[in-house]
Amino acid sequence: MAKLALFIPLLTACLMATVARAQHNPHWWGNRNTIVHLFEWKWSDIANECENFLAPQGYAGVQVSPVNENIISAGRPWWERYQPISYKLITRSGNELDFASMVRRCNDVGVRIYVDVLLNHMSGDFEGTAVGTGGSVAEPSKKSFPAVPYTAADFHPSCDITDWNDRFQVQQCELVGLKDLDQGNNWVRTQLIAFLDHLIQLGVAGFRVDAAKHMAASDLKFIYDNVRDLNTDHGFPNNARAFIFQEVIDHGHETVSREEYNQLGAVTEFRFSEEIGKAFRGHNTLKWLQSWGTAWGFLPSEQALTFVDNHDNQRDSGEVLNYKSPKQYKMATAFHLAYPYGISRVMSSFGFDDRDQAPPQDASENIISPQFDVEGACTNGWICEHRWRQIYNMVGFKNAVRGTGLSNWWDNGDNQVAFCRGSKGFIAFNNNNYDLNETLQTCLPAGTYCDVISGAKLNGACAGKSVTVDGNGYAHISIGANEFDGVLALHADAKL
Ligand code: LM2
Numbered sequence: 001m002a003k004l005a006l007f008i009p010l011l012t013a014c015l016m017a018t019v020a021r022a023q024h025n026p027h028w029w030g031n032r033n034t035i036v037h038l039f040e041w042k043w044s045d046i047a048n049e050c051e052n053f054l055a056p057q058g059y060a061g062v063q064v065s066p067v068n069e070n071i072i073s074a075g076r077p078w079w080e081r082y083q084p085i086s087y088k089l090i091t092r093s094g095n096e097l098d099f100a101s102m103v104r105r106c107n108d109v110g111v112r113i114y115v116d117v118l119l120n121h122m123s124g125d126f127e128g129t130a131v132g133t134g135g136s137v138a139e140p141s142k143k144s145f146p147a148v149p150y151t152a153a154d155f156h157p158s159c160d161i162t163d164w165n166d167r168f169q170v171q172q173c174e175l176v177g178l179k180d181l182d183q184g185n186n187w188v189r190t191q192l193i194a195f196l197d198h199l200i201q202l203g204v205a206g207f208r209v210d211a212a213k214h215m216a217a218s219d220l221k222f223i224y225d226n227v228r229d230l231n232t233d234h235g236f237p238n239n240a241r242a243f244i245f246q247e248v249i250d251h252g253h254e255t256v257s258r259e260e261y262n263q264l265g266a267v268t269e270f271r272f273s274e275e276i277g278k279a280f281r282g283h284n285t286l287k288w289l290q291s292w293g294t295a296w297g298f299l300p301s302e303q304a305l306t307f308v309d310n311h312d313n314q315r316d317s318g319e320v321l322n323y324k325s326p327k328q329y330k331m332a333t334a335f336h337l338a339y340p341y342g343i344s345r346v347m348s349s350f351g352f353d354d355r356d357q358a359p360p361q362d363a364s365e366n367i368i369s370p371q372f373d374v375e376g377a378c379t380n381g382w383i384c385e386h387r388w389r390q391i392y393n394m395v396g397f398k399n400a401v402r403g404t405g406l407s408n409w410w411d412n413g414d415n416q417v418a419f420c421r422g423s424k425g426f427i428a429f430n431n432n433n434y435d436l437n438e439t440l441q442t443c444l445p446a447g448t449y450c451d452v453i454s455g456a457k458l459n460g461a462c463a464g465k466s467v468t469v470d471g472n473g474y475a476h477i478s479i480g481a482n483e484f485d486g487v488l489a490l491h492a493d494a495k496l
């Protein structure tokens, strides 16, 4: 009995320490909320973007493409960056100096950097000697990566993943033929920890862990636990831990499930992406979204990294939406950012016609910088969804309503829905093929508000629809079926 009495407080103390060490805090600055994935962007362009666009528009952070040296693949498909050859920070996005300068400049304006890290594997087979983006050489078919160095002993024996419900295969065989590192091996662990430490020293706030499902959760825990605290020279508090979000594709009923990883950090919630695409494509009725979140089988909000599409599933056919269906995509994104669920990530793409297509590049295969038109939209091959007014204004909406709950859900029993976020925000959607014309409760204080979807408040005037809210919070809301956008959004910061 006495032993037990001692044991319980001790256990509680241990549990509390675990919770405190868990890596779920994204370290956002101020009231910011949203991460943008600037897929394949160069570091110097991201630095400019942090200063000129992301900070002013209230973006909280950037997920950047892999930073360490990768194999050069013919035609330069985007996916060559998922085939590492060393941990030198040199890719087509820039070198270590460029990277360090970007992190500094972004942190200086309160925009955090999260790095896409490849801990599962090195490159796949390559005929002859492979050359990396930093000039390192390797013989992948012999599992020889002298620039690390790694030899065959550092990898799992080769085998193919044929049964996705066989834990051994999923975690120890080769994902699409990529040489599979043994994270149980001390030397491998040391290299991976040193790589992550290096990035933290340079000021990053956290990591997107690629192919997390293909590594044992216990090995990942060891690695995360042994990585240093965030760098206080970049404005992080003492003892702050890196934010971790792990790529685990779990459609339900998988042998290796997201529940093995969500204690260690956040997990990508792929079901969110699939269901939101299905709903806004018209394959599910919007009224059902009233119970959006854990009732749909999604992870608890603070453990779920949510997105409408990511760089992989935007290339697949199926229910997932992408920039090619702009009206539905903007509606889904507005819902994503308005509904109080998840750690939101917005995708920013380059245009593609086929899956393997390289990012915009010049004749010497250098990635080219995005260019912007007078309205700030990208022109030369970059899509820049994050610069679409309807999307960045919803990032502003999410910031303006932070800390409020959802109330006053309204729907027409079909594909017209609306709801309030406390007394700070109101949003309505029309995905029916007839007009929405209703007097609805907006929960906002009386006044005139500017719809941030059809326009924006600029120098005190509204370039889009103006909505007048009466003394009881009611307003007439109208979204025509054939309007350019199927959303209307009002918030406290858009009061005229
Ligand atoms: C991921 N998450 O777990 C990334 O999000 C995803 O983009 C990566 O695949 C994958 N895991 C490995 O990091 C991409 C791409 C694949 C590509 C790999 C490696 O989707 O198509 O595979 O990167 O570059 C390519 C070829 C494939 C070949 C493989 C190895 O498409 O046919 O397999 O390289 O040479 C023999």
Ligand code: CA
Residues within 6 Å of the ligand: 120, 170, 171, 172, 173, 180, 181, 214, 215
């Ligand atoms: Ca593995």
